[in-house]
Amino acid sequence: MKNLVMLVLLFTWTNVNAQSLEKMQWFNQPKKWSIENQSLSMFVTPKTDFWRVTAYGFTVDDGPFYYSLEGGEFEVKVKISGQYKTRYDHMGIMLRVNEKTWIKTGLEYVNEKINISTVVTNVRSDWSVIELNNIPKSMWIKAVRRLDSVEMSYSFDDKVYTTMRQTWFPDNTQVMVGMAAASPDGDGFEALFQDFSIKHLPDARRLEWLEKNK
Numbered sequence: 001m002k003n004l005v006m007l008v009l010l011f012t013w014t015n016v017n018a019q020s021l022e023k024m025q026w027f028n029q030p031k032k033w034s035i036e037n038q039s040l041s042m043f044v045t046p047k048t049d050f051w052r053v054t055a056y057g058f059t060v061d062d063g064p065f066y067y068s069l070e071g072g073e074f075e076v077k078v079k080i081s082g083q084y085k086t087r088y089d090h091m092g093i094m095l096r097v098n099e100k101t102w103i104k105t106g107l108e109y110v111n112e113k114i115n116i117s118t119v120v121t122n123v124r125s126d127w128s129v130i131e132l133n134n135i136p137k138s139m140w141i142k143a144v145r146r147l148d149s150v151e152m153s154y155s156f157d158d159k160v161y162t163t164m165r166q167t168w169f170p171d172n173t174q175v176m177v178g179m180a181a182a183s184p185d186g187d188g189f190e191a192l193f194q195d196f197s198i199k200h201l202p203d204a205r206r207l208e209w210l211e212k213n214k
Contacts, residue, residue, distance in 0.1 A: 020068070021196060024178060027065040027096075040066060040179055040193040044091070049184040050104055052125045060184075061099050066193075067178030073201040076177050077142040079158070079194040084109035086186025090117055091193075092141050094180035095150060097173055104180055105152045105165070106141050116154055120167045130164060138194075147171050147204055 022035055033042035048063040082091050084107075092106015100123050108117035108129065114136065115129040140155040148171040153161040179193045 024066050024068045027067060027176070028062050030064040033064075033066075038195065040196065042066075042181065042191050044089070044181040044183045044188045044191050046183055046186060046188040049088070049182045050094075050102070050119065050121075050125075050180070051184075052100065052121050052123065054124045054126060063180055063182035065094055065096070065176070065178060065180040067094070067096070067176040068198065069174055070177045070198060071174045073146050073203055074177070075142065075144045075199045075201060076197070077140065077199075078179060078196040079138055079140050080106055080179075081138045081192040081194070082107065082109075082181070083190040084114070085189050086183060087111070088182075088184040089186055089189050091179070091181035091191045092117070093143050093152075094176070094178060095143060095145065095169065096176040097170060101170065103143070103150055103152075103167065103169065105143060106180075107136075107139055116164055118152060118165050118167075120165075122168070128165060144201070145169065145175070146201070 021038060030042045030045045042064060045064055049060045050063050052059045076093055078093060080091050087110060088108065090106060090108035092104060094102060094104045096102035100121065102121050105118040108115050110129065114132045116132065117129050119125050119127050136156060140158045142153050142161060144151045148168060149166055150169040151163060151166045153163045155161045177198060179196060181191045183189055
C-alpha cells in the first residue's frame with residue numbers, strides 16, 4: 001500500500017511539472033521548438049542576443065526566452081546541452097524584470113572553448129566568464145534568489161555545485177524566470193534544456209520575524 005501511494009504521488013508530481021512547463025510563455029519565440037518528456041528543445045534563432053550598450057554601443061533584446069512569472073524567493077535549476085558551433089553561441093537560465101534589468105547565466109562558446117558565462121544587466125551589461133578545460137556533454141546551472149541578491153552556481157553531476165557569482169537583483173518584484181539562448185554571430189544551434197525546476201523558498205525576512213514573534 002505504501003509503495004502504491006508513493007507511485008501515485010510520483011505520477012502526480014511528474015504530470016504537474018509537465019503541465020507547468022507547457023504553460024510557460026515565449027519572449028521571442030523561435031521557429032523550431034518542442035516539449036517532450038519534461039524537456040525543452042529548440043533551434044536557437046540565428047543572429048540573436050541579449051546585451052545593452054557596454055563596450056559595443058548597441059542594445060539587442062531578441063534572443064529566445066521561455067519563461068514563467070515568479071514572485072518572492074526561489075531556486076531555479078536546469079540541465080543544459082548544446083551543439084555550439086560559432087563564437088558566442090550560448091544557453092542557460094535567465095531572470096528578467098524588464099529590458100534594463102536582467103541576468104543570464106550558463107555556457108558560452110568563445111574562442112573554440114566552453115566557458116561558464118554570466119551577464120548581469122542594470123541599465124548596462126557586464127560580462128564574466130570562467131574557461132573550462134574540457135567540453136562537457138551537459139552541465140547543470142542553478143540560480144538562487146534571496147532578498148536583494150542572486151547567487152549562481154554550476155555542477156557537472158547535479159550533486160556538487162560551485163558558486164560562480166553573486167550579484168544584486170531587486171527584491172519584492174515579480175520576475176520572468178526561465179531558459180534562454182542566443183547565437184549572436186552564428187546561424188543558430190540545437191539547444192536542449194532538461195529537468196527544469198523552480199522551487200519556492202520561504203521569505204527570509206518573514207521567517208526571521210516569525211522566529212522573534214512566536
